[in-house]
Amino acid sequence: xxxxxxxxxxxxxxxxxxxxxxxxxxxxxxxxxxxxxxxxxxxxxxxxxxxxxxxxxxxxxxxxxxxxxxxxxxxxxxxxxxxxxxxxxxxxxxxxxxxxxxxxxxxxxxxxxxxxx
Amino acid sequence: xxxxxxxxxxxxxxxxxxxxxxxxxxxxxxxxxxxxxxxxxxxxxxxxxxxxxxxxxxxxxxxxxxxxxxxxxxxxxxxxxxxxxxxxxxxxxxxxxxxxxxxxxxxxxxxxxxxxxxxxxxxxxxxxxxxxxxxxxxxxxxxxxxxxxxxxxxxxxxxxxxxxxxxxxxxxxxxxxxxxxxxxxxxxxxxxxxxxxxxxxxxxxxxxxxxxxxxxxxxxxxxxxxxxxxxxxxxxxxxxxxxxxxxxxxxxxxxxxxxxxxxxxxxxxxxxxxxxxxxxxxxxx
Numbered sequence: 001x002x003x004x005x006x007x008x009x010x011x012x013x014x015x016x017x018x019x020x021x022x023x024x025x026x027x028x029x030x031x032x033x034x035x036x037x038x039x040x041x042x043x044x045x046x047x048x049x050x051x052x053x054x055x056x057x058x059x060x061x062x063x064x065x066x067x068x069x070x071x072x073x074x075x076x077x078x079x080x081x082x083x084x085x086x087x088x089x090x091x092x093x094x095x096x097x098x099x100x101x102x103x104x105x106x107x108x109x110x111x112x113x114x115x116x117x
Numbered sequence: 118x119x120x121x122x123x124x125x126x127x128x129x130x131x132x133x134x135x136x137x138x139x140x141x142x143x144x145x146x147x148x149x150x151x152x153x154x155x156x157x158x159x160x161x162x163x164x165x166x167x168x169x170x171x172x173x174x175x176x177x178x179x180x181x182x183x184x185x186x187x188x189x190x191x192x193x194x195x196x197x198x199x200x201x202x203x204x205x206x207x208x209x210x211x212x213x214x215x216x217x218x219x220x221x222x223x224x225x226x227x228x229x230x231x232x233x234x235x236x237x238x239x240x241x242x243x244x245x246x247x248x249x250x251x252x253x254x255x256x257x258x259x260x261x262x263x264x265x266x267x268x269x270x271x272x273x274x275x276x277x278x279x280x281x282x283x284x285x286x287x288x289x290x291x292x293x294x295x296x297x298x299x300x301x302x303x304x305x306x307x308x309x310x311x312x313x314x315x316x317x318x319x320x321x322x323x324x325x326x327x328x329x330x331x332x333x334x335x336x337x338x339x340x341x342x343x344x345x346x347x348x349x350x351x352x353x354x355x356x357x358x359x360x361x362x363x364x365x366x367x368x369x370x371x372x373x374x375x376x377x378x379x380x381x382x383x384x385x386x387x388x389x390x391x392x393x394x395x396x397x398x399x400x401x402x
Contacts, residue, residue, distance in 0.1 A: 019257070021376065034234075036241075039242040040242060067242075112376075
């Protein structure tokens with residue numbers, strides 16, 4: 001195998017590993033954005049945050065939200081908003097940091113923090 | 118959790134390691150259902166004290182010897198090794214009666230708990246949850262495992278099942294036992310090949326019948342079921358919440374992609390690999 005082809009094969013392996021690590025990272029972030037309370041489970045996204053913020057701004061103290069199963073779940077609006085906002089910020093900040101780290105890694109060893117190779 | 122060893126796979130040890138992980142990440146009591154031989158082997162290879170200090174309850178059930186000899190499957194350890202071994206999974210459908218808890222998460226011993234995701238299930242409004250959606254952790258690969266067969270119903274995975282003691286769950290497990298007792302009939306009715314008894318199939322059919330013959334009508338767990346396969350391997354254990362995996366490439370048998378898996382639970386189908394790294398995993402627990 002020529003040196004050029006060998007480098008191309010190495011690069012292909014790096015790209016496959018990078019893509020898979022990105023997919024794994026995304027899965028981890030999605031898991032962090034799942035929030036269960038009072039027997040219900042919610043996926044935290046900007047839509048949910050905006051809706052609950054609207055309810056909060058309108059002065060509601062408690063409300064009933066439909067969770068991912070469409071079950072009605074009663075929540076305290078202010079506490080719920082604080083919690084989902086905090087979790088969303090934390091998860092996306094982590095995502096950004098980890099994503100940047102992956103993007104900066106230029107080899108399989110660096111992608112996977114392998115020192116002893 | 119259920120653990121019945123065969124001549125090569127130490128399910129009891131897998132359950133022991135996984136229970137340590139459960140204590141670490143979930144902090145809930147664990148009840149193990151096993152048989153006298155598996156327990157005896159566990160006591161000699163681990164220790165009676167460690168076992169007593171780890172499991173909250175151990176229930177010993179007799180094995181159906183005829184079933185044990187009849188139900189065998191191919192176990193693979195990457196492409197390099199494969200062997201037909203006894204696969205004892207007969208009593209999973211008895212979980213409702215066996216469980217001493219009001220709420221239970223029924224787990225395969227090889228479903229590694231690397232996060233606190235399962236704690237989202239407690240107090241759920243849903244009486245029973247199990248997944249039909251799943252994801253390979255080599256995201257480049259695509260396998261057709263969504264149905265019992267191409268002409269059949271959607272497959273639920275019995276790998277992780279949440280249920281609470283209630284009429285609905287009781288009916289579900291009664292139905293499971295009925296399907297189990299009439300396995301050949303349902304195999305012909307639901308049209309799949311092979312003779313091995315699979316709880317995934319038993320639970321899928323019970324779920325289908327109990328839902329009024331509707332597909333995918335049982336609620337899923339609030340997280341994705343992630344899986345690696347028996348042609349993959351575990352390279353190393355990186356911590357109590359992470360492993361480095363060798364995932365077979367989608368386009369090349371025997372070649373692997375390295376992947377670091379962290380903070381998400383993972384079903385590991387290569388049982389030999391799990392047994393190989395069990396001591397490394399215990400060092401973190």
